[in-house]
Amino acid sequence: MSSEAVNEAANEVENAPGQPRVELNRLGYLLKHAQQRLTEMTAAALEPYGVNGRELGVLVVLDQMGATSQQDVARRLGIDRTTMVALIDALEAKSVVVRRPSAEDRRRNVVEFTESGHGLFRQALQASDEAERRFVSPLEDAAAELLREQLRAVIEERD
Amino acid sequence: MSSEAVNEAANEVENAPGQPRVELNRLGYLLKHAQQRLTEMTAAALEPYGVNGRELGVLVVLDQMGATSQQDVARRLGIDRTTMVALIDALEAKSVVVRRPSAEDRRRNVVEFTESGHGLFRQALQASDEAERRFVSPLEDAAAELLREQLRAVIEERD
DNA sequence: GGGTGATTGTCAGTGCTACTGACGATCAGC
DNA sequence: GCTGATCGTCAGTAGCACTGACAATCACCC
Numbered sequence: 001m002s003s004e005a006v007n008e009a010a011n012e013v014e015n016a017p018g019q020p021r022v023e024l025n026r027l028g029y030l031l032k033h034a035q036q037r038l039t040e041m042t043a044a045a046l047e048p049y050g051v052n053g054r055e056l057g058v059l060v061v062l063d064q065m066g067a068t069s070q071q072d073v074a075r076r077l078g079i080d081r082t083t084m085v086a087l088i089d090a091l092e093a094k095s096v097v098v099r100r101p102s103a104e105d106r107r108r109n110v111v112e113f114t115e116s117g118h119g120l121f122r123q124a125l126q127a128s129d130e131a132e133r134r135f136v137s138p139l140e141d142a143a144a145e146l147l148r149e150q151l152r153a154v155i156e157e158r159d
Numbered sequence: 160m161s162s163e164a165v166n167e168a169a170n171e172v173e174n175a176p177g178q179p180r181v182e183l184n185r186l187g188y189l190l191k192h193a194q195q196r197l198t199e200m201t202a203a204a205l206e207p208y209g210v211n212g213r214e215l216g217v218l219v220v221l222d223q224m225g226a227t228s229q230q231d232v233a234r235r236l237g238i239d240r241t242t243m244v245a246l247i248d249a250l251e252a253k254s255v256v257v258r259r260p261s262a263e264d265r266r267r268n269v270v271e272f273t274e275s276g277h278g279l280f281r282q283a284l285q286a287s288d289e290a291e292r293r294f295v296s297p298l299e300d301a302a303a304e305l306l307r308e309q310l311r312a313v314i315e316e317r318d
Numbered sequence: 319g320g321g322t323g324a325t326t327g328t329c330a331g332t333g334c335t336a337c338t339g340a341c342g343a344t345c346a347g348c
Numbered sequence: 349g350c351t352g353a354t355c356g357t358c359a360g361t362a363g364c365a366c367t368g369a370c371a372a373t374c375a376c377c378c
Contacts, residue, residue, distance in 0.1 A: 027197055027291050028212050030310035033237060035190040037314060042187060053187050078192060083365055085328060107326040107373045132186045138312040150306045151189035153297040155196060242336055244357060266344045266355040
């Protein structure tokens with residue numbers, strides 16, 4: 001009976017002849033595939049700029065905060081500081097950012113844009129925004145904004 | 160604190176406190192962290208049952224479709240058939256499912272629940288559903304349902 | 319001053335997930 | 349009976365993110 005209920009809910013969308021795909025309604029499935037799809041679209045959009053989505057995330061934070069330490073960027077993005085090392089390595093190898101020792105605290109590296117790096121960032125950000133727009137294009141504008149709000153709500157539930 | 164000092168010096172577009180920070184509004188960030196958080200909550204809820212979220216996904220499909228081949232399950236979940244091998248291996252090692260050669264097509268393995276396996280599945284599914292409910296608890300019921308619909312919409316945009 | 323504990327960046331190692339490419343066995347159509 | 353496709357399997361690989369350790373540095377306290 002529980003299996004029938006699940007089956008019924010999943011089959012709410014009538015099966016078209018050429019599309020035997022029955023959508024799963026589980027949040028794990030939905031979130032995983034949504035993220036996967038956005039990652040693919042973003043990767044394609046960013047490919048001409050030589051950066052990937054994770055690196056762009058770093059650049060967005062850098063643009064917001066201004067020059068700052070690796071640790072601060074990592075905290076803001078909710079990733080580990082050891083993960084940040086390779087990320088900055090890659091961006092520095094592409095001359096998008098530079099590390100420089102902090103004068104006030106010599107344990108820190110200050111990470112900041114190069115001149116050309118900031119130009120590239122602006123272009124890449126536009127491309128990524130366009131990919132996001134295409135990603136949510138099945139939704140009305142209001143629904144797309146609501147999706148963001150809902151995701152923020154479930155994430156920000158921090159205790 | 161030092162990050163604020165740097166921020167103040169290098170970038171004075173600091174917003175009012177409490178305003179959503181821009182990078183928190185990027186879909187890549189939102190989806191990644193939403194998925195991460197749900198994965199954690201689901202893992203904790205499923206821990207007593209000895210299965211994880213990916214394995215439960217397999218079981219849900221098995222419950223929906225009845226006994227089927229590994230390939231069919233993989234297709235339904237949108238994962239590779241080579242990935243399915245280890246997944247079924249693990250479930251079989253726990254005696255939740257069994258493989259048996261198909262009579263009609265001897266290339267195939269038919270995967271089906273064991274008796275105790277189906278009981279465990281029902282319990283684990285309840286625990287996972289409860290975790291999902293807690294995950295979306297910051298949202299109204301209607302908003303939570305809308306979230307599912309919106310995610311389905313952006314996923315189903317297949318070309 | 320000097321000692322103590324915390325912080326920062328780095329690196330090696332590990333775990334998890336999912337893929338590609340290959341293989342033998344088997345099937346379907348001609 | 350051939351040929352091409354499908355299924356399950358395995359080895360190898362790649363991306364991502366973590367833990368644990370380390371040296372350098374800082375902040376605090378006596």
